[in-house]
Structures are given as structure tokens and as C-alpha cells.
Amino acid sequence: AVNAPLLANMTEFGKTPYFSARQFQDWGYKIVLFPVSALRVAMKAVSDFYDTLRKEGTQRDWEPRMMTRRELYEVIDYAGHEDMDRAFSPPVGR
Numbered sequence: 001a002v003n004a005p006l007l008a009n010m011t012e013f014g015k016t017p018y019f020s021a022r023q024f025q026d027w028g029y030k031i032v033l034f035p036v037s038a039l040r041v042a043m044k045a046v047s048d049f050y051d052t053l054r055k056e057g058t059q060r061d062w063e064p065r066m067m068t069r070r071e072l073y074e075v076i077d078y079a080g081h082e083d084m085d086r087a088f089s090p091p092v093g094r
Contacts, residue, residue, distance in 0.1 A: 005030035012040060 006029040010016060021032045049062055
């Protein structure tokens with residue numbers, strides 16, 4: 001026995017059955033990692049997008065599944081980066 005928090009590493013295509021984070025919590029686990037899940041989902045979407053783009057020559061039908069500019073800027077904190085630019089960069093032309 002180890003006196004440390006229990007950690008589950010839930011990767012797809014492994015040997016561990018698909019248990020939920022709630023199940024692990026009920027069993028006393030403090031941390032559940034899903035180390036590659038979001039990347040796999042993103043790469044599948046990227047692949048599907050490029051297949052469509054190659055076949056149709058446009059991204060139009062994918063627009064409802066895309067982040068809007070506003071959503072993207074919120075995720076990357078675009079306004080905060082602009083504030084840092086202004087704080088640390090001299091004004092252009094002076």
C-alpha cells in the first residue's frame with residue numbers, strides 16, 4: 001500500500017474499461033487523466049474537415065461547428081494580450 005492519492009490514466013484503446021470520472025471518485029481516486037482524448041477528437045475533426053474541403057472546395061458547411069471569432073478570442077484572452085502589447089511595446093511611429 002502506498003500513502004498517496006490514487007490516479008487513473010484513462011487513455012483510449014487501452015486495457016482499462018471505460019469508467020466515468022464519477023466512478024473513480026466513488027472508488028477513492030483523486031485524479032483522473034484523459035491524456036490524449038481531446039487531441040484525438042480534434043485531429044479527427046481536422047481530418048474530416050480537410051476531406052470535406054478537398055471534395056467540396058469550401059468550408060461553408062463546417063461554419064456551424066466552428067468557434068466564432070468572439071469565442072476564439074475569449075479562449076485565447078486576445079484582449080489581455082493586446083493590453084500586454086500596449087504595456088510593454090512602445091507606440092509605433094514615435
